[in-house]
Amino acid sequence: MQRLTVGQMAKLNHVSEQTLRLYDRIGLFSPAHRGENGYRYYDIKQSALLDIIQYMKSLGISLKDIKKQLEGRDLTMIESALREKQRQTEEEIKRLKTQRRALERTIESFSRYRSAPPDGTLQMEYIGQRQMYVVDTRVNFYDYDFEHYENSLRRLQDSLVKDDLPQIYFCNAGTILSRENFLACRFYSTRLFVFVDREFVPEQLTTTLPAGNYACIYCDDFYKEKAYIFRLRAYINEIGYEVCGDYICESIADIPVARTDSRGMYLRLQVPVRFR
Amino acid sequence: MQRLTVGQMAKLNHVSEQTLRLYDRIGLFSPAHRGENGYRYYDIKQSALLDIIQYMKSLGISLKDIKKQLEGRDLTMIESALREKQRQTEEEIKRLKTQRRALERTIESFSRYRSAPPDGTLQMEYIGQRQMYVVDTRVNFYDYDFEHYENSLRRLQDSLVKDDLPQIYFCNAGTILSRENFLACRFYSTRLFVFVDREFVPEQLTTTLPAGNYACIYCDDFYKEKAYIFRLRAYINEIGYEVCGDYICESIADIPVARTDSRGMYLRLQVPVRFR
DNA sequence: TATAAAGGTTGTATTTGGTATAAGGTCAAG
DNA sequence: CTTGACCTTATACCAAATACAACCTTTATA
Numbered sequence A, B: 001m002q003r004l005t006v007g008q009m010a011k012l013n014h015v016s017e018q019t020l021r022l023y024d025r026i027g028l029f030s031p032a033h034r035g036e037n038g039y040r041y042y043d044i045k046q047s048a049l050l051d052i053i054q055y056m057k058s059l060g061i062s063l064k065d066i067k068k069q070l071e072g073r074d075l076t077m078i079e080s081a082l083r084e085k086q087r088q089t090e091e092e093i094k095r096l097k098t099q100r101r102a103l104e105r106t107i108e109s110f111s112r113y114r115s116a117p118p119d120g121t122l123q124m125e126y127i128g129q130r131q132m133y134v135v136d137t138r139v140n141f142y143d144y145d146f147e148h149y150e151n152s153l154r155r156l157q158d159s160l161v162k163d164d165l166p167q168i169y170f171c172n173a174g175t176i177l178s179r180e181n182f183l184a185c186r187f188y189s190t191r192l193f194v195f196v197d198r199e200f201v202p203e204q205l206t207t208t209l210p211a212g213n214y215a216c217i218y219c220d221d222f223y224k225e226k227a228y229i230f231r232l233r234a235y236i237n238e239i240g241y242e243v244c245g246d247y248i249c250e251s252i253a254d255i256p257v258a259r260t261d262s263r264g265m266y267l268r269l270q271v272p273v274r275f276r
Numbered sequence C: 001t002a003t004a005a006a007g008g009t010t011g012t013a014t015t016t017g018g019t020a021t022a023a024g025g026t027c028a029a030g
Numbered sequence D: 001c002t003t004g005a006c007c008t009t010a011t012a013c014c015a016a017a018t019a020c021a022a023c024c025t026t027t028a029t030a
Helices: A006-013 A017-025 A044-058 A063-072 A075-114 A146-162 A167-172 A179-184 A222-238 A256-260 B006-013 B017-025 B044-058 B063-072 B075-114 B146-162 B167-172 B179-183 B222-238 B256-260
Strands: A040-043 A122-127 A130-136 A173-177 A191-196 A207-209 A212-219 A241-243 A247-251 A267-275 B040-043 B122-127 B130-136 B173-177 B191-196 B207-209 B212-219 B241-243 B247-251 B267-275
Touching: A006 A017, A006 A040, A006 A044, A006 B146, A017 A040, A040 A044, A044 A063, A044 B146, A063 A075, A075 B075, A122 A222, A122 A267, A130 A146, A146 A191, A146 A222, A146 B006, A146 B044, A167 A191, A179 A241, A179 A247, A212 A222, A222 A241, A222 A267, B006 B017, B006 B040, B006 B044, B017 B040, B040 B044, B044 B063, B063 B075, B122 B222, B122 B267, B130 B146, B146 B191, B146 B222, B167 B191, B179 B241, B179 B247, B212 B222, B222 B241, B222 B247, B222 B267
Parallel strands: none
Antiparallel strands: A122 A212, A130 A191, A130 A207, A173 A191, A173 A247, A212 A267, A241 A267, A247 A267, B122 B212, B130 B191, B130 B207, B173 B191, B173 B247, B212 B267, B241 B267, B247 B267
8 A cells, every 4th residue: 555645645636735734733634644754644545535525625615614524424414514505606606696797887887987078068868778776865965065975875875785785886876856856946856876787686676767868967076066957957948858857966987996086976967858 | 074983984884893993904994083092083985985995895806905906096907907807707607607516416416326226236227418528547447456446536637637627527437448348348447537517518528428228237336346247248138138338337426425434435337238 | 875855844924804802991971 | 980882902713725934854866
């Protein structure tokens, strides 16, 4: 029977020597013999056990749990552990898919940010259907300053957490001003929203924003909003359209990273319109 | 401007106080002010930066990297970091899907193991198409003992690692004896295989085993194989069939966990047959 | 046989992103 | 004035390794 040193065993099984020593120390996997020189000597047949360990590890089971399982050697327990692992894996896949979508969204918005028209640009845009998650803060944003807006964002975050939604959407926020208030120039808005993906959020939690033509004005400063709303209204009258839905103030630079620099807050103020 | 203590800030942003102190210590995110009493006082507006951090963290970026990105404040760098992250996420999803499949396979084989016929059972079975990953070890298994078989498994593992395949398949091993050798009772086999999933392994690395009727005998001991091969041959002759392909020795108790106990090595010796 | 290289041993520190705890200082209310 | 809530720092701990220092053993070569 050949005796394998730690290095040979390591190479044979594609693990590092350190790892084998660690496994020995924690009592998970020890060499068949110890030489008088203190050397670890493994038996090739021990590879089978190492396989099992590698396999369980590949399933994401912790070394401690692996040790327990192997000591228990109870097949039914192992089976239920596997089922539990399966459940976890399913969940993790779901989480990663959400993450992938979030990344997609963010990268997308980078290019949107780069190609956004300059501050003050007025234009008509056709915008497809959107889903939003809305929270009513009961406090009028226009009465307060940016600091209060931050406070409201916290409230929104609370809601997202409570509804068990990924906080990733958080970067996509905006406010809603009702059609009536918009038309009357009554700056009263208590509703905050984030855009969400249909596939990742239960339908009953979302509000649909219909596809259609929107009159839009781009704005690079939170404090310019009121002035720009007047310009937007003038523009709509000028081209002979009428407002057919709620006004929203959308942060299109929804790259949260960008919020560290002053230009990060880039807004697309918009309101759905139709021919009069 | 309201000053928020660490506890208030923590609650507001759904992080723990400890976490805020940690972020302060590593210089990632520090309070706006420090009281003379040493208290941390945050400004609500700092939440924006914390959002960014949470967002990047949710993308799996390390705190160290987040710090670097935020210090650099270079949008293009952040963008490429996001793309890199996207790539990683894609890979991770792929890995998890493989893992999910492996779990499925293992759980499946538990029930197969439980419902397997007793040792010595002879029967005809229709088996669907299978994919295998084959390695030629150039050494005859029948000349050596179980210890040598382990050695060959290591060789197989090397190949799997080299071909960048999940070692999960590793638990599904077996050996191939050519039709001619089987018919001549020449116990000469150098080919080792693992069953693999078509979807997870490049086609050019696999060999297809056709669907069809297989004469099978179940065997609970590696050392009984030769004797059982004779019984299998006798059975085939008896029922008037002829061998139409290579014989394989498949470990159906492909639960690596089971290999710790002696019954774990449960084999289904099989050979494709047809009417004479 | 001397020596050098390769490979073995132990112990300790580092990593990541926190959590937990102890020992002690501060604040606000009753 | 005391109580309890809250803050501070420092330290240790977690998993699953990795890395390094200091030292010992084996093996090959000059």
